[in-house]
Amino acid sequence: MQIADLYIRVSTDEQAEKGYSQRDQLERLEKYCNQNQITIGQVIFEDHSAKNFTRPEWIKYINYIKKRSVKSNIVLFTKWDRFSRNAGDAYQMIKLLQNNNISPQAIEQPLDMSIPENKMMLAIYLAAPEVENDRRALNTFYGMRRAQKEGRIMGTASYGYINKCTEEGRKYVALKEPEASNMRWAFNELSKGIHAANQIRLKMNTMGGSEISSTSFYRSIRNPIYCGKVYIKAYKDENDCIVAGKHEGIISEAIFNKVQCVLNNKKKNERPKGKIISIEQLPLRGFLKCPKCSSNISGSGSKGKKNIYYYYHCNSKCGYRYSSDVVNKAFESELKKFEYNEGASKLLREIILANFKHIQHSVDIKKKEISTQIGQLNDRLNSAREKYLEDRLDYEDYEIIKNDSKQKVDNLEMELQNQKLTRKNIDIRQKLDGALKSLPNLSKLYETGDIETKRLILCSIFTEKLEFQEIAFRTPKLNSAAALILLINNKLKNKKEGESNKKNAFSLWVTSEGFEPPTLRAEI
Numbered sequence: 001m002q003i004a005d006l007y008i009r010v011s012t013d014e015q016a017e018k019g020y021s022q023r024d025q026l027e028r029l030e031k032y033c034n035q036n037q038i039t040i041g042q043v044i045f046e047d048h049s050a051k052n053f054t055r056p057e058w059i060k061y062i063n064y065i066k067k068r069s070v071k072s073n074i075v076l077f078t079k080w081d082r083f084s085r086n087a088g089d090a091y092q093m094i095k096l097l098q099n100n101n102i103s104p105q106a107i108e109q110p111l112d113m114s115i116p117e118n119k120m121m122l123a124i125y126l127a128a129p130e131v132e133n134d135r136r137a138l139n140t141f142y143g144m145r146r147a148q149k150e151g152r153i154m155g156t157a158s159y160g161y162i163n164k165c166t167e168e169g170r171k172y173v174a175l176k177e178p179e180a181s182n183m184r185w186a187f188n189e190l191s192k193g194i195h196a197a198n199q200i201r202l203k204m205n206t207m208g209g210s211e212i213s214s215t216s217f218y219r220s221i222r223n224p225i226y227c228g229k230v231y232i233k234a235y236k237d238e239n240d241c242i243v244a245g246k247h248e249g250i251i252s253e254a255i256f257n258k259v260q261c262v263l264n265n266k267k268k269n270e271r272p273k274g275k276i277i278s279i280e281q282l283p284l285r286g287f288l289k290c291p292k293c294s295s296n297i298s299g300s301g302s303k304g305k306k307n308i309y310y311y312y313h314c315n316s317k318c319g320y321r322y323s324s325d326v327v328n329k330a331f332e333s334e335l336k337k338f339e340y341n342e343g344a345s346k347l348l349r350e351i352i353l354a355n356f357k358h359i360q361h362s363v364d365i366k367k368k369e370i371s372t373q374i375g376q377l378n379d380r381l382n383s384a385r386e387k388y389l390e391d392r393l394d395y396e397d398y399e400i401i402k403n404d405s406k407q408k409v410d411n412l413e414m415e416l417q418n419q420k421l422t423r424k425n426i427d428i429r430q431k432l433d434g435a436l437k438s439l440p441n442l443s444k445l446y447e448t449g450d451i452e453t454k455r456l457i458l459c460s461i462f463t464e465k466l467e468f469q470e471i472a473f474r475t476p477k478l479n480s481a482a483a484l485i486l487l488i489n490n491k492l493k494n495k496k497e498g499e500s501n502k503k504n505a506f507s508l509w510v511t512s513e514g515f516e517p518p519t520l521r522a523e524i
Helices: 012-018 022-035 056-067 087-099 118-149 179-192 197-204 214-221 253-264 324-338 344-389 395-422 428-448 451-461 480-492
Strands: 003-010 039-047 074-077 103-106 161-165 171-175 229-232 241-244 297-303 308-314 321-323 494-496
Touching (some): 003 056, 179 197, 179 214, 179 253, 197 214, 308 324, 321 324, 324 428, 344 395, 344 428, 428 451
Parallel strands (some): 003 074, 074 103
Antiparallel strands (some): 229 241, 308 321
């Protein structure tokens, strides 16, 4: 007596587009069994693609036939494409079934496996649906690539965007709040190069909206869709490229390029990037390194009988550990070294403005040089194109010149974009006045500020991590502005070491009242 298991499979697109039905397949299989006096064993319903055999119900069926002692003789399905759409996998599965004394059979495409010539028909039945799948996939790929070249975003929208559909059924992506505003804030913070990318992500996740994982965030900040562009991967003889998108950008192209420069040069940047999110008792966490082993210093609280006591400590076995109160007070004393007499503000203001004007002039010269180079490369490319059209230049040589010129033009345009960002028309005087107003009260600003203000001050002054030893900090490496202020306070107020000068050190720097301040330039 023959016992048959019935395998009924559909996929979602087939059910909707082609009209395949599990009920219809079941009816035909049951009718076939009744006509041929075949006993029905179990019925397996599958809703999965036939590209491979990693199908939930099929895996359960294979495990079932391996374990049971009384097995069916046949597994029936309507057509071979219900069984598989992958010829290679299908042959292996047929062999596995035959090893378990089960014969697979399609009732509408019957084959006697004992006849060798029928294997040729089996190959046709299995290859035809595989070819159909491959052709459909290729057509879909080319359609999506064409849509990308037209500036459309394909697939699931990135963080900050949402997939939508017009009344006519045309799909598009639109901004999603507050995620879009969160990404705009994240890009602006990354462009400053102060905090680490993951710390910015953690802070952003507390600002409302859905959270984003570290992997997704890093991919997002590398994705040009946020500046209104679409990246197209290289394919065969087509190079990768970036085209203008039809969606709304969240940030400007200049900000995006600035962020890429910061990310690419992160290993060269020695500035410590402490955590944005930290507790009030440990503001220096992330800005300290161990004086014994040079490892990073962490911090944590230790619960006592009545209170929690906080310590900065090394994670290695060197045993470095100091009370956070001692280290924090020592740093506040260290910060007072950068305070200066308010009378120096006017002089510093003129020095910085003079330097800013000099930098702006240098940027204008650099922009002009870059524009000239781009024009020369375009002329070179046009000349090569004309020679190629006139058969005076081989195609291979033309391709070399075209690719080389295009690469150089792209690099120069990116550099020009960065120069535009530097030359951006900002109210430097207003910003400078605000900064100079805060500098004389820097230590007070640090003491009274919140944790984010404290860490911003730390990032602005120090270019490398601090070392605390015994009761004081070792001489840290400062940025040029802070170093000059410290030089003024420590050196220029005394004629000689240990000899006090009652007159203000800055009196030697200015001319008589009514005259313009002397041109004194410092690289800040």
